[in-house]
Each structure stands twice: as structure tokens, then as C-alpha cells.
Amino acid sequence: MKMVVCGGCAASWRRCVVMSLRLLFLLPAGLPVRSQGESQSDNKQMENITIRQGETLFLSCSQGDFVTHTAWLNRSSILYAGEDKWSVDPRVSLVTLNQDEFTIKIEDVDLTDEGLYICAVQTSSRPRTTSVHVIVQVPPKIVNLSKDLVVNEGSNVTLMCLANGKPEPAIVWRIISPSDESLSSDNEVLEIPFISRYRAGVYECTAANDIAVDTQTVELTVNFPPSIADGRDVGVTLGQRGVLLCEADAVPEADFEWYRDDRRIFNGFDGIEIENDGAVSKLTFFNVSEADYGNYSCVAVNKLGSANTSIVLYEIIEPTSSTLLQEMTSSNLEHTAFENNDFLEGPGAVQDGNSGTSTVFTPTCLLLIVLLHLLLKF
Template identity: 55%
Template sequence: MGVCVCFVTPWRCLVVLSLRLLFLVPAGAPVQSGDTSPFNRVMDNLTVRQGDSIALRCAIDNQMTRTAWLNRSTILYAGRDKWTLDERVSLQLYNNREYTIKINNVQVQDEGLYTCAVQTNLHPRTTIVHLIVQVPPTIMTISPDVSVNEGANVSIVCLATGKPEPVVTWRHLSPIAQGFMSEEEYLEIPSITKQDAGVYECSASNEVSTDIKKVQIIVNFPPYISDAKNLGVAVGQKGILRCEAIAVPTAAFEWYIEDRRIFSGFNGIQIQSKGRLSMLTFLNVSEEDYGNYTCMASNKLGNATTSLILYETNEPTSSTLVQEKTTSTKYAILRDVGAAQDVKSVGAGSQASACLLLVLCVQLLLKF
């Protein structure tokens, strides 16, 4: 042990010397027989979240002569005197019962053993506090958005830090994923399909909180025709052939009749393509428009084609509809007249039957 030489504040040297002598007694020394003093025990662990504040309490009595709080070998407080330069540490309470210091904005480097040393008339006593600092998870590394062709092998990564060590979970945010989940930092998707495309969520969780980040996987695939139907239209009417194709990137459409490509404006035909759908519109169908049409959807990965037929139908004209309506009206009138005549006939028959019955009754009475 070195010699303390002081010129300005000799009392500080005295305190340091006393503390050095005090800590020659090992922390956590065995309690003497019959001694149940709380000063000779190691306190339970104290857990605090990073950024929060914590109070370190130490019970004392009126027999103490000197006190100090230490972090490892660094003196924080000696009695009421502050020795540390850390502004976050302050004296919260000091009386004949309790000696408490407070640490604000706790950081990871504050974790460790804290010792409350008390010198009494009999012998030194210590109380040890083990401070545990919990750190919320932070995702430090995550893969950028990915664009791949169907059938490729895909690997994405999500790395996180925190205390306790966070659990990393991948989840596919898709209705068709059916609860897909993987508790791995590295997510491997072999031979990826179009159904595997979408947003993948990485969550890192521990006892403190959860950090979440997302990665989008775009799967490129050639077009396939999802909807195309034949159409029947009468001459002079408007008709629309529809062709729908799903592809990534979005498909470009071309229309053909036999081997000839059709462009918008050709023979009064209009072509409109937007997103998945392309429409071939005939504003006034003629006999020459009927036939077999081909829709082709293509992107950089391939193409798909389908055939659609525009055929003639005989729709009723307005004069035919008027004639049918007139005939129907006449039929209804004749039906009502016939029903009325049937009612009259029934009434006349009933009267004749009544007269005949009356004649028979008169003849029977005359015989008697």
C-alpha cells in the first residue's frame, strides 16, 4: 500500500487510507456465529433498462463511523462527499438508517458490482449489489429488397443486438403463406416461386421490447394468360375481346388476326392495355370482323398466347320485339274474354237446373 502525500486537502488522504484499510476485508466474508446483521450479505440482483434510473440502497445504523459507495475499485461517494466525476451519479439519501445513491440514464457500462462499505466501532461491513442492465433489441443488419427470377435460391439475413440476446423471427406477410415463420437469423428459400414473393418481416425480441424491419422479395416470372373468353356479337353492335395476363415484370400485349398484327385504329378497332388487362374494342361490328384473334403477352422472361373467337349472334330487332309484345297483348285479351264467357255459361246452367227441380216438386205434391 502506498503512502498518501497531501498538501491541500489532507482529510481526503485520510479517507482514502481508511477506505483502503476497510477493503482489505474481502467482500462477502463469512458471517460470524450469532451475527445476523444485514450488512454482511450480498443483495439480490437489481435489473434496470438502459436509459432508466436506479437507486442503490444500503442500510446503516448510528454505530457507523465511515461509509462509502464503490463501483468495483472506483469510489463514487465517501460519506456525503462525491468522488466520481460522473454527473449521472448523485446522493439521494443519507441518514442514520439508509445510505442511497442514484444513477440516472443507466448505460451498459454501468453494469457490474457495487459495494456499500460501512466502518463501525467493531469491524467493517459491506453490502454488495449486482446491477444488471437490459438493452432493448436493435436490428443492426438486414438484407435490402431483393429482385430475382423464379427458380433462384434466395438468402436474406437479419442480425440484432440486445440484452438479453434477442430472438430473431422471420414472417412472410402474405395471405397464402399460411402462418409461415422461421426463428433463424438467415432465411433460406431454395427454388423460389411466384407464391414466395412479397414482404418478409424480421422481428427481434427480448424481455425489454421488439424491433421490426421488413424486406421485399420480388419474383420475376414469364406471363401466363389468366382470363380470355370468346365473344358473340350481332352485326352493328359494339364488341370487346378481353385478354388478362399475369407476369412480373408486367407483360406487354400484342393482338393478331390470323398472321397479321392489329394496331389501334385499324378498321375502327381500338386497343387499350393497362396493367394485366388488354382490350380489343369493335365499335361497330361488321361481317369482316368475325374470326379468330390471337392475344400475345410478353416480358423479358418469355411470352404466352391464347386464341379468342369473335362470332355472330342473331339478336332480336326492335320491330320483332314490338310484334311479340302486340301478339302477347292480344292473347291476354282473348284469354280474358273466354274466361268471362265461361262464367256466363255456368250461370245459365245453374238457373235451368233450379227450374227443373221446382217442376218435379209440384208434380209430387199433386199426386198426394
Template identity: 70%
Template sequence: MKNPLCWVILTGVAFLLIQQGLPVYSQGDSQSDNKVMDNITVRQGETVLLSCSQGDVVTHSAWLNRSSIMYAGEDKWSVDPRVSLVTLNQDEFTIKIENVDMTDEGQYICAVQTRSRATTTSVHVIVQVPPKITSLSKDVVVNEGSNVSLVCSASGKPDPTVSWKIISPAAQILTSEDEFLEIPSISRQRAGTYECTAMNDVATDVQTVELTVNYAPTVSDGKDVGVTLGQQGVLQCEADAVPPADFEWYRDDRRIFNGFDGIEIEDSGALSKLTFFNVSEGDYGNYTCVAINKLGSANTSIVLFEVIEPTSSTLLQGPGAVQDGNSASRACHTSTCLLVLLALQLLLKF
């Protein structure tokens, strides 16, 4: 066959016949040899080499894909810049495709015409694609007791498996081998960071979702505080709440504000402090701390009581010291005892 273009067209027809399972003959009625190579598996983004052996005296050769001609001998027919010729000699005809994508998957045919016969070699290229999470629930904020549904969808080839687990707090054990994670009547203990993993034979893709659970405040029991008159005293109130609680302080039914009568109120996260810089008689009594957020409130009572320090006179007299009147009585009682002892000694002499 003298005309290369005619031969290439005939090769394309032969390719179509091969796809339909029909026998193919050369122009000289010599039956062609049809060979099938093992599948070639390549990962997306990599380079694949397509090679076939020629042998004998080759007159024409071509690589085809989906009935389109990629190379006819040294002539490039493909307009794809990723396709190039690697080797063309009497023994080997090899082309390469760089940066392989899913569109490159399919059957490829190497057609070789010698003086005696036509030979076709087919190979199927399988493109593997790393998993990619394509749809993921956004960060979620719910109230305690609500039902929660998280979704994580992924693409890839082979089809990736999708799983869920909670990674913070680490003590929690909660997993799901599904793209859907259902949490009925969620509690505050299940708030945290949830991780979705999509995995196949190629790679792994991981993304996270933050799950926040709102709940009403709970307040720790207040600890009563004893302070000496004129000294500094601090009352503390601690609340657990999401969102964080706002604090209010009361004396009886009267609310106390920062700076009121020399009192300072300092809130820091879950803790509120009520500070008296110079405790007076009127400061002693019962105080109430109230923690409030949009879901509710809680309170606790704290007593500020007086602590009496020992006086200098009692410190000098020691642990057995008493008031002056008692001391005189004790001294008088001691003198009486001495007189009685002297009288007994005199009686014993007679």
C-alpha cells in the same frame, strides 16, 4: 481516521482486496464485515437505486464502482450527471443512477466506517437491453426457381431469439427459428412479406422484408365473342406475370395498333381490351393476344363472330314463321286437305 481523503483511498484499496478475495481490516485491526446483496436487474434507460444500511455511529461512508469513487459521504466524486445522492443519514446511504446503460453494469460497493468496524456491502447490477435488429436483408427481387437466403441479426441482453415467418399472403405457412431463412428453388406462391422477430425477456423488435418473385406470363383462355353487325364488340385478354406483361394484338400475322381502323386497345394491369365500336363484315375472324415480359411470353386466340338478329317480318309471323315461298306452299297444301274432307263427308251420306 480524521482525514476523509485518506479514508476514501483506504476504502478503494479495500475494494480491490475484496475483488481478489482477501480479508480486509480496519485501522484499529477490527475485522470488517463483508456483505453481498442480491443482484439488481434493471432495464436499459430505467433508474436504479443503490442503498446500504449504516447503523451505529458512522464516521465515513462511500459508494464505489470499479475502484472509482462515486460518492464519499455527501461529496460527489463522480462526474456523471446521471448519478445523484438520494438519502444520507445514520440509517441509510442511497444513491441513484438515471438512464442506465450497459456501461453501468457491474459490481458496486458501499463502504461504511463506524467507530468500531468497517463494513462493506457489495451488489451486482445487471442491465437488460431490449432486442434490436442490427442487420436485415434488403427487399429481394429474384426469378422463379432461384435459391433465396434471408438474414436477420439482432443484439440485446439477454441474447434475443430470432425467428422468421411469412405474413402475406396469410395462407402461407413458413417459419424458421433461426436468423437465417433459406428457401430453395423459390416458387411464385412464396412471394410476399416476410417478418423477422427478435425477442428477449425485455421486449420485441419486428421488421419486414418484401420478397418479389419474377415469372413469365401465363394467359387465361380467350372467350370467343359474338357481335351483331354494326354493334360494339370487346375482346378481352388476361395475363398473370411478374413483372406485369405488355400486350400485343394480332389479326392473322398483322399487328393491330391503338386507333387502327377505329379499334381501341386499352391495357390496365393484368387485363387488355380490344374494342370495335362499329363492327363491320371485315372485322369478323380470329384474333391473337400476346402477353410479354422479360422472362417470356404467352398467347391466346379469340374469335369475333357474327350474330344475326331476327328481322321484323319474322317477329310478326311468330315462332313458326318461314320464308314467303314456303308460306304459299303451306297455304296450298291446307286447301287441298279441306277439299278431301268435304268429299269424304259427301260419300258418307250415301
């Protein structure tokens, strides 16, 4: 007689074994059906186990005397039946199996491991089960964040921040540079209507739950036309060095243009140097001539607009020897008159010796000053 081996028979046999084990733990053969109260007394519910994603989970149940079969099940799957591993998951392994304890572990726990676990024990008298619900907590992770933005002033801006996690993370938006407590939101979406240049900066999204915090940032650039500071007139002595400064605030940075009346000035023109450094433009005269004095215009331009200001370069006259002598003479005359008045006690008063000396000395001093002035002319 030939024996025929059926490939499907082996699979069917395995399914029968699994079903037999499950039925074995629920109602052993040869035992009468117990009342509902008796059945409930043999089934224990352990407190929930809360574990963080990535940690190692230990599942343990007591055994007792006269244990014939024992197994750990996860929902509808058998993880371990005694010392035999049924799970194909390499993270699952046996820790302890003896008369007192049956413990297995699951490493690197993930959200898919969450759920109900049952330890089924069959003794010679009756079966019993111990069940526990495993809750897996997942730290927050921002999965969708707005990219860095460049917008024009006056635009409506929407920033979005989406995050996963368990418990569900709370989302908070705030601007961190420049700091502004008034501009924040406890929502996944931050709306900024009619944005101004003062709202540009770095925005931070924070996703937080009981496990951890995840933070990411978005840089928001706001373009606006130039605004230019009022020019300050500059006085320079003939032949000296003179510098005109022009400062403008703009995004993108402004390009500067200099004009004398209606004529544009270029770098190197008539010995003039133009130097631009970010928001400041500097127009330098290395040797100011009479023709350089006058009114100058500075214009700041970017793609959104322009602004201008006027600056006057005027002459400062240095004092000469003649003007210094005149100033000294005037000062001495005023000082002499003040001293003479100090010694007068009233109308018709008679001068004392000191006042007489002062009266004689004053014409002499004036004469010397006049002679010095004539000598300087020659």
C-alpha cells in the same frame, strides 16, 4: 527557503488518498486482524438488482451508529465518499445520507453500468461492506436486416435478421402477405430454395426477449414470365359494338400485342381501340363489319418470356320479321296438333261438340296466318 511545488506530487497525493480509503474500509489501523468467520459476518451480499436500460437505479445501504466513513464503489471506482462526489458521471447523484441510510442514484442506466457495487461503512469499531450485483436488461433491436429483394422465379433466396439485446432475443421469420404458416423459421437466417411466384410478398422478422419486441419487414418480389388465360370467343351482331378481352399474370407486368392472322393491330387501326390496364388488355370494335369477323391473337410479353391465346369474333344473326313469322307459324301448328290429340279418346272415336268447333277453327287460323305472311312480303 523556497518551496518547490511539483505537478506530479498532487496526482500522487490523490492516488494515495484513494488507496488509503480503500485500505481503510478493508482493515482499519490499530485493530487486530479478525478470524475468517468474524470477517464474513460483517460482509453482506444483497440480492441481485435487475433493471431495464434507460431506467433509474437506486443503490441504498444502512449506516448505523458511530459511522466515521462511508462510500459507494463501482468495481474499482469510488462514486461517493460521504457527501463528496468522486464520480465525474453527471448521471450519478446523492439521494440520502443520514445515520440510517446512504442512497445514491444512477439515471438513464446503460449496459456499461452493469456489475458489482459495494457500500463500505467504517464505524469506530470495525468496517463492514454490503455488495449487490446489478443486471441491466436491454430490449431487442434489429441491427442488420436484409433489404427488399427482387429475384427471378427459381432462384435461391436468403433473408437475414440480426438483433441485439439482453437477454439474447429470439428471432422468428414468417411471411405475412400472403399469409402462409408453413413458411416460417426460428432462426436468424431464412432460406427459400427455388422460390416460386407464390412465395412473393412481405416477410416479417420479429426479435423478442423478456423486455420487449422489435419487428421489421422485408418485401420480396419474384419475377416470372407471363401466363395467359384462355381467350373466350365473342359473338357480335353486324354493326354493333364488340369487345375482346385478354388477361395475363406476369411480373413485371406484361406488354400486350394484338394480331389478326399474321398482321399486328395497333390502337386506332380501322376504328379499333386497344386499352391496357395492368393485367388486362381490351380490344374494342365500335361498329363491327363483315371484315372484322375472324380469328384474333393476343400476345403477352415481358423480359422473361411470352404467352398467347386466340379469340374468335363471330357473327350473331338477329331474327327478322320473316323468321319471327315462321317461328310463330310452327309454334301454332304444333299447339293445334297437340290440342287435337288431347280430345281423341282412341282410334275411330267420335268428336264431341267442342272438338268439332276446334276442327273448324284450325283451318281458319292457318288461312289468316298465310294471308298475313303475303301482306308482309308486299
